[in-house]
Amino acid sequence: MEYQEAKEKFISTWGSLGSLWGINKAMAQIQSLLFISTKPLSMEEIMEELKISRGNTSMNLRQLMDWGIVTKELIPGKRKEFFTTEKDVQELARHIAKERSRREIKPVIKILKDVSSIKDDGTAKTKELIKQTKALHDLAETADTMMNRIVSQDQNWLTKSLLKFIK
Amino acid sequence: MEYQEAKEKFISTWGSLGSLWGINKAMAQIQSLLFISTKPLSMEEIMEELKISRGNTSMNLRQLMDWGIVTKELIPGKRKEFFTTEKDVQELARHIAKERSRREIKPVIKILKDVSSIKDDGTAKTKELIKQTKALHDLAETADTMMNRIVSQDQNWLTKSLLKFIK
DNA sequence: CTAAACTTTCAATAATTATTGAAAGTTTGT
DNA sequence: ACAAACTTTCAATAATTATTGAAAGTTTAG
Known part of the structure; x- marks a missing residue:
């Protein structure tokens, strides 16, 4: 080629x-x-x-x-x-992760929180809605926090973390 | 609400x-x-x-x-x-991660590998293309490997890993 | 200040992607 | 085997999203 x-x-x-x-x-x-x-x-x-x-x-x-x-x-x-x-891939990844979090993930987490906070009227369907949206909320929040930790670190922290993760 | x-x-x-x-x-x-x-x-x-x-x-x-x-x-x-x-958010996350890797990420990694493997003709622009696509390839591969490790683990490994990561 | 060099805006249009609905296909019960 | 109950397919259409290009806007040099 x-x-x-x-x-x-x-x-x-x-x-x-x-x-x-x-x-x-x-x-x-x-x-x-x-x-x-x-x-x-x-x-x-x-x-x-x-x-x-x-x-x-x-x-x-x-x-x-x-x-x-x-x-x-x-x-x-x-x-x-x-x-x-930006020519540095890691810096690039950081910018992108940060922006996606701010633009898309954070707003969704907010809505999941609102939805999962409705009053429990005791019916099965309300209980299910609360339970499931709460589970999603918690997962999304954990993932988002992780991402933001990564993006706020020094130059090589990302690679180091990923490698640590893999081992 | x-x-x-x-x-x-x-x-x-x-x-x-x-x-x-x-x-x-x-x-x-x-x-x-x-x-x-x-x-x-x-x-x-x-x-x-x-x-x-x-x-x-x-x-x-x-x-x-x-x-x-x-x-x-x-x-x-x-x-x-x-x-x-699937009602379990973690299981859901695993399925999605696995499918995206297979459908989108793996094919792109393959192409990045091909592109970064072209013959170095000594010109600056070829050197730059090789260098940059190789950097992207390595980042993508590391991230993909990480994702696949996550998805192949037992039920609670994901949460544990994420928490470990955050601390 | 004016004109040239350049960039931005945005209404019109094109390209892409999602959705419909009715015909064709399949399965099940008798 | 037949018909009813149901699902799938796919060509037509609608909705959405991206792109163009020319007019309006901005900046700079003289």
Whole structure:
């Protein structure tokens, strides 16, 4: 496999995997492209490489910046804006985990808590609802806490923890 | 909040969260409904509760069975088929983790391996592609291995591990 | 201040994904 | 074997989500 083929394969695979970490295809592809680029890229270059429109590029770059995994880079003497992504996979994983927790998991935990706190009227179905949502709440909370511990640690704590876990 | 409201809130929240664990809305809603039901439900009952068509119900129940989290229950003397879901949250988490690994993560790891194994032609861009995809590959593999360890353990290992992790 | 260079916005459109419902298929009881 | 009771399939349609592109907005250089 040659460079060009490998590059395309990587971008399309990582792009279609976007759903796994909760972002859309274009967003994931832009991030992929920056991830393997040796230098910051301009909007023009991104549009050209991925064959997507200016509007699409602009919107998705913004979202990536909101996620905290892409940053604007101003190159002295140039008018255009350039973009780079976090290059360290662990740092990347941390950002993503943190954002997903904040955007999706925390709000759901809140609702599970509310639902599992309704008044027990003594009927079997109410008891079941309370019991099951409480179990889900506890599991979600434990997993979320774990994730947040991981993301708040120093550089190599993630790998160390995972390895410890495996052994 | 009364039972009915709490129930609807739970089903719709869990349903919209489907994307988080990689299944569609109807699938997630059917699973939610079964999860808090005190008895097995027939297709009729599911259609009625969720206001979805017979075809939709049939297809999504099948997918849930493929995922291994819903099972057909034959009630003696009755013609209809009834359905139940795994009621233990930990068992549920295990099934889901295992399926996602098999369906999505493993195939991506394979491609990352292929891409990171291309011949190093000495150029900076090839070196960068190899380096970055290798880093992703290693992270993905570690995380996947961890997940699979978790899912292959006895009943309470998950909670114990998570707690250990947190402390 | 003005014009050129560049970015953002957003209504229209395209692409994708989910849902319906009726016909075809299957199973069971008599 | 037949018919009733039930489930599955799948082409048509609806709903949702992503993408475009051109107009409006912004920034910078002179």
